[in-house]
Amino acid sequence: MEKILVIGAAGQLGSELTRALSDQFGGDQVIATDLRDSAKAEFDYCRFEVLDVLNKEGVRDLIKEEKVTQIYHLAAVLSATGEKNPHFAWHLNMDSLLSVLELAKELKLDKIYWPSSIAVFGPNTPKVNTPQFCVKEPNTVYGISKQAGERWCEYYFEKYGVDVRSLRYPGLIGYKSLPGGGTTDYAVDIYHKALAGEKFECFLSEDTYLPMMYMPDAIKATLDLMNAPRESVKIRSSYNLSGMSFSPKEIYESIKKHLPDFEISYKPDFRQAIADSWPDSIDDSRAQVDWGWKPDYDLDAMTADILKNLPDYFP
Numbered sequence: 371m372e373k374i375l376v377i378g379a380a381g382q383l384g385s386e387l388t389r390a391l392s393d394q395f396g397g398d399q400v401i402a403t404d405l406r407d408s409a410k411a412e413f414d415y416c417r418f419e420v421l422d423v424l425n426k427e428g429v430r431d432l433i434k435e436e437k438v439t440q441i442y443h444l445a446a447v448l449s450a451t452g453e454k455n456p457h458f459a460w461h462l463n464m465d466s467l468l469s470v471l472e473l474a475k476e477l478k479l480d481k482i483y484w485p486s487s488i489a490v491f492g493p494n495t496p497k498v499n500t501p502q503f504c505v506k507e508p509n510t511v512y513g514i515s516k517q518a519g520e521r522w523c524e525y526y527f528e529k530y531g532v533d534v535r536s537l538r539y540p541g542l543i544g545y546k547s548l549p550g551g552g553t554t555d556y557a558v559d560i561y562h563k564a565l566a567g568e569k570f571e572c573f574l575s576e577d578t579y580l581p582m583m584y585m586p587d588a589i590k591a592t593l594d595l596m597n598a599p600r601e602s603v604k605i606r607s608s609y610n611l612s613g614m615s616f617s618p619k620e621i622y623e624s625i626k627k628h629l630p631d632f633e634i635s636y637k638p639d640f641r642q643a644i645a646d647s648w649p650d651s652i653d654d655s656r657a658q659v660d661w662g663w664k665p666d667y668d669l670d671a672m673t674a675d676i677l678k679n680l681p682d683y684f685p
């Protein structure tokens with residue numbers, strides 16, 4: 371019987387992934403954890419514990435007491451916030467991963483999931499259809515920590531047999547929760563402003579293309595990867611993953627098809643340089659071949675779904 375520990379469960383990805391894991395394994399088999407006690411109210415369908423991932427003893431005790439078999443380690447400082455406090459971002463992102471990998475080895479856990487990001491790529495990476503294997507010289511602390519994390523994941527798999535699996539997520543867009551501190555956050559904020567009848571000021575220029583993904587596709591990809599047989603998971607650093615690519619102008623035009631009076635203006639800030647260092651689009655053919663990845667949503671399908679459902683979550 372699997373017992374799932376989700377670390378950083380109250381974040382943008384965690385709140386939806388924890389629900390999906392509870393649907394798959396049953397709420398009794400899932401322990402959602404987060405730093406904030408206030409997150410407890412969100413998890414009435416599974417167990418909840420306050421946990422600081424940097425407290426290795428606390429994590430070890432919980433794993434042993436609850437006989438945890440799998441960990442989803444989602445806690446991280448994202449790209450924009452990371453630039454404001456680079457040393458803390460490195461400390462949290464790296465030390466937490468190393469301690470989870472070490473505990474997985476020591477306590478012989480079945481599987482570990484750890485998210486990587488398109489932030490592993492940098493200005494010298496091919497921008498269009500970025501290949502799985504290519505030059506990576508990230509220039510954000512978040513990207514550097516994800517790149518180093520990928521190397522550690524592969525290392526623990528190769529040297530110790532830890533079954534760790536990972537995806538390089540594009541910008542994730544959902545309506546059930548808010549993102550926190552990323553460069554792709556504008557693509558969530560824009561829907562909130564549009565539905566509130568307000569003008570949107572975008573912190574990226576109108577023609578900045580970035581790889582993006584609708585949350586249901588991200589959840590599907592994560593579960594598909596984690597449910598794949600061990601031998602099908604041939605890449606143990608992290609898989610390229612693609613959903614869609616668009617610019618601020620294109621998402622604006624997609625929303626305008628439903629809300630013709632919606633207005634946008636552009637005021638690029640420090641996040642423009644981060645976005646400019648990332649790919650426009652991603653080649654995810656290895657994920658397609660190895661474990662059958664295929665996204666369901668394009669930009670217009672995502673827009674229609676978000677505009678229909680977001681008001682129920684943020685009335």
Ligand code: AKB
Nearest residue numbers: 448449487552553554
């Ligand atoms: C960010 O913008 O930092 C994240 C990411 C692409 O990993 N959404």
